[in-house]
Amino acid sequence: MTAGPAPIAVALDAPDLETAARWATLVTPHVSTVKVGLELYLRYGPDVVASVRGASRVQVFLDLKLHDIPATVAGAARAVARLRPAFLTVHAAGGGAMIRAAVEAAPDTKIAAVTVLTSLKDADLDDVGLAGPASDAVRRLAALAVDAGAQALVCSPQEAAAVRAEVGPDITLITPGVRPLGADTQDQARVATPEQALAAGADLLVIGRPITGAADPGAAAAGIAAALRRTVPGVLPSTLGEG
Numbered sequence: 538m539t540a541g542p543a544p545i546a547v548a549l550d551a552p553d554l555e556t557a558a559r560w561a562t563l564v565t566p567h568v569s570t571v572k573v574g575l576e577l578y579l580r581y582g583p584d585v586v587a588s589v590r591g592a593s594r595v596q597v598f599l600d601l602k603l604h605d606i607p608a609t610v611a612g613a614a615r616a617v618a619r620l621r622p623a624f625l626t627v628h629a630a631g632g633g634a635m636i637r638a639a640v641e642a643a644p645d646t647k648i649a650a651v652t653v654l655t656s657l658k659d660a661d662l663d664d665v666g667l668a669g670p671a672s673d674a675v676r677r678l679a680a681l682a683v684d685a686g687a688q689a690l691v692c693s694p695q696e697a698a699a700v701r702a703e704v705g706p707d708i709t710l711i712t713p714g715v716r717p718l719g720a721d722t723q724d725q726a727r728v729a730t731p732e733q734a735l736a737a738g739a740d741l742l743v744i745g746r747p748i749t750g751a752a753d754p755g756a757a758a759a760g761i762a763a764a765l766r767r768t769v770p771g772v773l774p775s776t777l778g779e780g
């Protein structure tokens with residue numbers, strides 16, 4: 538990997554805007570992307586995107602995990618498209634027509650289809666009506682989403698290599714469930730280290746609490762970025778979106 542921001546999306550899952558903006562300022566010298574999720578967006582609305590983007594050129598990943606009938610998802614995607622996020626998440630389980638509706642409604646944003654949440658383990662899949670194991674369900678949903686036009690996929694690093702083999706090189710693979718060696722997994726079930734995720738073919742690693750929960754989030758982000766450079770030389774993110 539060359540110098541420059543690392544292919545990391547820092548999940549700004551903060552209870553208030555001041556904290557999120559502070560984290561964003563601290564990490565943006567080191568990472569390519571910041572992620573705004575439901576906690577911030579539902580509290581502060583669309584203005585939050587400009588607040589965390591600040592004066593930087595960091596990509597904003599809008600993680601709203603839309604999951605509804607196609608017309609409703611199209612309307613929601615259209616409503617946020619003007620914010621020009623690099624990525625917008627939808628749940629792949631909403632089906633092909635729903636994913637296609639989002640893709641058509643937000644032409645300047647990569648629609649990222651969430652396959653199987655990284656908090657679920659194989660034993661949980663029965664309960665939510667998915668035929669497991671997780672690796673099979675992820676591959677099925679990944680293929681469905683790409684057929685429907687999704688330009689990005691969200692899966693755990695444990696499935697990244699299999700998904701890459703399934704969908705080819707042009708799809709942006711995004712992996713949450715990333716934990717540096719020895720870090721607490723918290724509510725994540727299917728995890729791997731940042732180095733393993735990148736080596737498995739991920740283009741963008743979503744990392745939240747291991748960075749934002751550190752005493753110095755900027756130093757934590759810089760440390761993970763440096764470790765990636767050391768251990769995965771020559772690996773460049775292939776298809777990061779425009780922000």
Ligand SMILES: O=C(O)c1cc(=O)[nH]c(=O)n1[C@@H]1O[C@H](COP(=O)(O)O)[C@@H](O)[C@H]1O
Pocket residue numbers: 548550574600626651653654655656691692713714715723725743744745746747
């Ligand atoms: O869509 C996501 O970003 C996502 C999908 C998924 O399967 N698992 C998952 O953890 N995420 C998000 O990734 C982030 C992970 O945060 P940490 O567990 O703190 O690193 C959170 O903001 C989640 O909402």
